[in-house]
Amino acid sequence: MLVVNNVSKNYGDFTALKNINLEFGSGVYGLLAPNGAGKTTLIKMLVTLISPSKGEILYNGTDITSLDEEYREVLGFLPQQFGYYKHYSPKSYLMYLAALKGIEKKVAQEKITELLDKVALSDVANKKMRKFSGGMIQRVGIAQALLNDPKIVILDEPTAGLDPKERARFRQLLTELSRDRLIIISTHIVSDIESIANEMVMIKNQELLYKDSVENICNTLDGAVYETTITNDELASFRANHVLLSEKQEQSKMLVRFVHKGESKEDWTVKNPHLEDVFLYEYRDDLSLGV
Amino acid sequence: MRIVLQELKKILNWKIGLLLVLANAILYFLLISYHIEHFPNGRPALDSYRIGIEMVEKYGVSMSEGEKADFKETYEQRLKDADEYIQSRVDFSSVGIHSYQDFQDINYENQEQAELRNKVVFEENVDLFWELQERERLIEFQNENDIIMANEMERGSSQQVATLEEIKATGNYYIYPELVFYNYKDFIVNVAIAIIVSVVLLLSPVFIRDRSLRLVDLQYTTRVGRNIFKRKMIAGLLAMFMVITALLAIYFSIYSLNNTGMFFSSPINSFIGGFHWYDITFFQYIVLTVLAIYFLGFVFALLAMIFSNLMPNFVALVGIQIPFIIAMIGPGISYLIYQITALDLSQWLVPSGYVLIIVIGSMFMLFVWRRERTLDIVH
Known part of the structure; x- marks a missing residue:
């Protein structure tokens, strides 16, 4: 469906992305990386806001730039930060975007009613967005991305500002949508996509690190994730010698989860690695984790 | 669509509407109201206006030699009326003024005579004395328009001389009072400024x-x-067209209070004060200036939208547009509106100016x- 072919992006001497090769079919893909790793650059190239300095992005075999509106017609995009007119209601705002998406007025009206219901904003469909919370605005954003019934949905940090209940509803919505569609979700919150993504794409140092299933990515740390209990006094030296993934106070001691490649000690318990473990391990420098 | x-x-929202009302109210009181509220502005402007109407009603939009003679005869008659008026008042004879000629030759060092003159002219505002003064001025121009034409031809280029020859052949130049024509010119120049500012305010936020x-x-x-x-550009130009039309409708409704319609059919060359390249009527001149305002509006609409697209923030956007507006309000408007038909300028200067700014604006937009x-x- 969508192929990223040897794509690089440079701004003068600065390299934002280096030789990225990816292939997306139907399903949900998670794009996982810490802020500044090049996620948004890749997303912006996938939605034609930025052109690659090198390489090409193909949709069904044709370059998306030459496909022009034919490509954007099947695209639904939710940017990390998006604008809206405060004096517009969700309905009038979505009508405006429906016009830009080339959706007929009548069709748009029906679709808007349906989508506002899906994102639980029917009650405030005609209220001005001035007083909306961040979560409500984000839900309007999700609705606009789905207005044109897109074949490709690209969502940049879609759960920002959503409360846990809204996040759950959002995940459910994505699962419903994922049939016959390509959904790419960029996030740095692992739990948002861990359970729904068919595959994860991870970028590190402007290059592709992994594009694989959650299971396979987790397997890269198989047998290397441990938990043990240490005293508070030992914590500093433990941090200095191991890649700590989490620390938890337990009675007067500290339960630590960490990565260790090599021989283990007796009081260490080996654990099944989670995606979050791989994330924290791979990006330990960017996230300033103690090693 | x-x-x-x-x-x-999005462009024509109530906030912009309010801003335009405010801006135009300020610009109206600062620049335009004077040309409406003070028209005709005192004496002998009022007399010039009245005589102008009388001339158009009596002689039409041009005057034959016979009609010029009739105009002089009317003056002679009014002169007699003045003599009679002076002779009917004891205060004139008591200071040694027995005729209008004596009144004109008054000795300003003679305090009694000077005081009486001031009293009659400025306090009592006797129409006759103001009217005669204006009639004398008009007759003087009628008598000397050949000399004026000869002088103009002497310093003109071959193209200017050719046009002057055509004007001379009509015999209809430097005859009618210029008050109405110049009042309109002052009015429309300031309306153009108000409209340009309005267009810039209207379209600066677009991008x-x-x-x-x-x-x-x-x-x-x-x-x-x-x-x-492109859609925004089209919407911006449509909004510009709508706002200019609305503002022109308002300003011309206000201008109608000056009651100058009787001069609409007068050729602009028939007015005292200058020669023009084109043999057009006052009404056609009004239409020409209105078209010019639409063209200027178009150029400023393009510039406002281009800068709106290029500038990083509102402060920079305002900053970059100020020099353009000042340049236009200063020399720009003077050439492109005030002197739009002036024979003093090269015939191609003004049209080339319009072509140039439209081409530059359009190329800039394409870029x-x-x-x-x-x-x-x-x-």
Whole structure:
């Protein structure tokens, strides 16, 4: 469906992305990386806001730039930060975007009613967005991305500002949508996509690190994730010698989860690695984790 | 079309409406109201206006030699009326003034005579004395228009002389009072300033607002994509056309209070004060200046939208437009509106000026559109 072919992006001497090769079919893909790793650059190239300095992005075999509106017609995009007119209601705002998406007025009206219901904003469909919370605005954003019934949905940090209940509803919505569609979700919150993504794409140092299933990515740390209990006094030296993934106070001691490649000690318990473990391990420098 | 209408709705919002009302109210009181409220401005302007109407009603829009003689005869008659008036008042005879001629030859060092003159002219505002003064001025121009023409031809280029020959052949130049014509010129120049400022205020937010609200990411990834630039431009030009038309309708309704319609059929060359390249009537001149305002509005609309697209913030946007507006209000308007038909300027200067600013504006817009088509939307 969508192929990223040897794509690089440079701004003068600065390299934002280096030789990225990816292939997306139907399903949900998670794009996982810490802020500044090049996620948004890749997303912006996938939605034609930025052109690659090198390489090409193909949709069904044709370059998306030459496909022009034919490509954007099947695209639904939710940017990390998006604008809206405060004096517009969700309905009038979505009508405006429906016009830009080339959706007929009548069709748009029906679709808007349906989508506002899906994102639980029917009650405030005609209220001005001035007083909306961040979560409500984000839900309007999700609705606009789905207005044109897109074949490709690209969502940049879609759960920002959503409360846990809204996040759950959002995940459910994505699962419903994922049939016959390509959904790419960029996030740095692992739990948002861990359970729904068919595959994860991870970028590190402007290059592709992994594009694989959650299971396979987790397997890269198989047998290397441990938990043990240490005293508070030992914590500093433990941090200095191991890649700590989490620390938890337990009675007067500290339960630590960490990565260790090599021989283990007796009081260490080996654990099944989670995606979050791989994330924290791979990006330990960017996230300033103690090693 | 739906997108254009949506963009048009965004441009013509109530806040902009309020801003335009406020800006135009200020500019009206600062620049325009004077030319309405003080028309005709005192004496002998009032007399000039009255005599002008009388001339148009009695002789039409041009005067034959017989009609010029009749105009002089009317003056002689009014002169006799003045003599009679002076002789009917004891205060005149008591200071040694027995005729209008004596009144004109008054000795200003003679305090009694000077005081009486001031009293009659400025306190009592006797129409007759003001009227005669204006009639004398008009007759003087009628008598000397050949000399004026000869002088003008002497310093003119061959092209100017050829046009002057045509004007001379009509015999209809430097005859009618210029008050109405110059009042209109002053009025329309200031209306043009108000309209240019309005267009700039109206269209400056077109691109920068959506960009500062971070709407571009959404707009450029929809089906219409970057072509929304063109839709916004079209909506901006439509809004410009609507606002200019509305403002012109308002300002011309106000101008109608000056009651100058009787001069609409008068050729502009028949007015005292200058020669023009084109043999057009006052009404055609009004139409020409209105068209000129639409052209200027078009250029300033393009510039406002181009700068709105290029400038990083509202402060920079205002900053960059100020020199253009000042340049236009200063020399620009003087050439492009006030002297739009003036024979003093080379015939091609004003049309070339319009072509030049329209071409520069359009090329600039094309450049911005080409840039926008491939621009990386980073922020």
